[in-house]
Amino acid sequence: MNKIQRLLCMGIMVVFAICLLLLPTPTYAHAFLQQSSPSDNEVLTKSPAQVTLQFNESIQPAFHSVQVINSAGDRVDLDDVHIAEDRPSVLEVNVKPDLPDGNYVIVWKAVSGDGHPIEGTLQFQMGNNESENPLPSTKTTSSYFPGLDLITIRWLLYLSIAFFMGILSFYLFMYPANPKGNFLLPQRSRRLLWTSYFGIALSILLSLPLQTTIDARIGWSKVWSTVWLGQMIHTSFGTVWMVQLVLIILVGGTLIVVHRNHLSSRFRKNGAFVALLLGFGILLSKAFIGHAPTTEHQVISILMDFVHLSAVSIWLGSLLALAAILPGEASLPTYRPDRKKVYFSVIRTFSRWGTILVALLIVSGIYASFQHVPTVYALFHTLYGQILLMKSGLLLIMIGLAAFNLFRGKQMNKELNRSIWSELSVGVVVLVLSAVLSNIPTGLSSPGPIHQSHKLDNGYRISLGVSPNITGNNTFEVNIHNAAGQEFTDVQQIKLTLTSLDMDMGKYEIIIPITPSTPLRKEDLISIAGRWNAQVHVLTHSLESWDTTFTFRVGTE
Structure with missing residues (x-):
């Protein structure tokens, strides 16, 4: 690493530090209701002035509601639900005075610190009114399966940033300098980089209204109101979104530098290095939302999630470079034996990097599995555990294909395009499963007997x-x-x-x-x-x- 790159690293670290200060404080667990007043099934002799719900963690400052309904279906609360002052984990709503005897239901909705919507019902009784029919059993739920819109947008983000990070890593660390020593990306590589960039930008821009549809429980046709989006901005997700927006703007600026032919090769290469570091910043910000911040050891979990995202992104993106860029790379020697020699040299370099990336992927994946799947029962009986098993199986297939490519690369017989495309195709499916996993309740919700x-x-x-x-x-x-x-x-x-x-x-x-x-x-x-x-x-x-x-x-x- 030269002096300019070291200075750039220091500058990017300062930017990261500022972004980290702007990012929300990690939460401690998936939110659930700990206690309420009145409590569930409580029989009261005196009418309560308000209903209080206490959760195990701070809830989002928007998209919450509490309704108190009598047996006739009429609301008896004053429609003034609010988070208690200096107690961000408590919801309060005032109720009408002098409630008559009878059964009442408390219907509540909230959004936990990790962005997952939760809701439930409680019941209480005024007086000893035996004549009224009993109310239905109460329940609390945080179950949520992501819709096609969420899976598509999150998959687009994962896929685009993987290709972006992989292509840059390929040219910076795996592909040798051409005979003239110029860092000049060919036209195809530029198109792929810009396509990846616009994929990242589009998915980030759409992620705010997407999350609003989930938290506010509204459709896309209603989400464009400034009221809904304004509320979303003030949540922890909104804070992360604004940091990502700043990063994606900076990435666009560095890409323009990378593609300026009149600039020196060294300057363009440093621009690509900065773009790669900013890409890491986007991945780090992504680790601050989702499941990682909800574990007991938040800092380690966020770090492991960041490592996991980074490893899989560079691995898959580099595979795209090997399959779509390397065979037609303009700077390869024209003499066929020399061209073949350089081709397999790049394959061997990628294999060494791939070994490190797979090791990081396995270590971080195992750590996350132990954090989110507490028991063998949860692994086989929860949706999260079952999808995790599918993802692990596909990763094993990818590792097997990688080993095959490594063996073939050492033999230097013929190019590996078909097997590399196969490995990349499996990786694309892995990203779909990752998009689902990051947006459903973990195995902690059902550890089993x-x-x-x-x-x-x-x-x-x-x-x-x-x-x-x-x-x-x-x-x-x-x-x-x-x-x-x-x-x-x-x-x-x-x-x-x-x-x-x-x-x-x-x-x-x-x-x-x-x-x-x-x-x-x-x-x-x-x-x-x-x-x-x-x-x-x-x-x-x-x-x-x-x-x-x-x-x-x-x-x-």
Whole structure:
């Protein structure tokens, strides 16, 4: 790296730092309702002045609503829903005074910090009105499957930035300088670069109204109102969008420099280097929205997501360069043996880069999988896990094709166009699956039944099972075995103490009934999703006391 490139790197790092300051603060988890006042199914004797909903994280400052509806279908709230002052995770709405006895439903909608819409219903009752018909069961949901518009626009972004980053990386790091040492892109490469650039710009421009249709739950025909778009600008997604808009404008300026023939070759090459760094900036900003910022270790997750996006982008884009640019590259030697020699030299250089990119892709992918798919059950029984398996299978096919190309490249028999196009085609499908994965609830929403076991110091083993392990009613079952593996039944009392790790809710105790010849289990309630501790206290008939603590994650569906 020369002195000018080092200075350019420092300048771009300053721009990145400013962009990072403008980007939104990462959230801690997918938003879910933690508690409400009135609480679900609560029976009140005094009319509430307002309804309060508290979520586990800050919600977006737009596109939320709370309606309180009586059994006749009439609204009894004052239509003044707002986020509580100095409490960005709390929604409030005032209700009419002196509500008559009867059943009421709270219908709420909000947008979590990662941009996913969530909604649900709660119910409460005024007075002890037994004559009214019971209201339907309440529910909370964050399920969302992306529509064709979202998949198309996100896929266009991934595909365009992959081709953009790959073509620049190809000429900067993989393709040797031509005999004259000029950094002058041929016409086909320029067209591909500009096409990729306009694909990135179009997808970024459309992403704001697209996200507005999702969050506001409106159609494309209504989204162009300045009211809706103005609200979207003030969300975390809007902040990221404005940063991306600045970056794409800067990228356009550097591309103009790259394509100025009258400028020096060194200047054009430095312009391409800056364009590549700005492309990394767009990928970094993309990592700030979606699933990565919602994990417990946000900084590492965002970094890993950025590495994953960068690796797959350069890999796929370089494949396009190998398939569409390299065979007809004007600066290749005209003498066929020399041309063949340079061609396979580039193939070998790409293979070395490809090995590094695949390693980064695997490491970052495995990390993300552990963050978003907590159990084997979630891997096979949730939509997120199933699509992740499909994506992993296609990546394995790509790695197999890459190994084949590497082997063929060493033999230097004939060009590899067909196999490279095959590898690239599989990669394009991978990008479609990536667009879907980034916009559906992760496997954390449904970790499935848990069964954990701890060995005590005396050799005895205590096991805890929770099924179906979702908010609402669950079956808690405790099993105890001695050091020989035999079931231990000489138990006087078993007490579970549940504690939420996501918020201060106090402790909730469950006493497991002890009945001869029956399993040690009980049906009881888990009030919210998220991480929980369950302390198991066992008291034997000989007055020995055993304690152990289990940690598990509760899903929403």
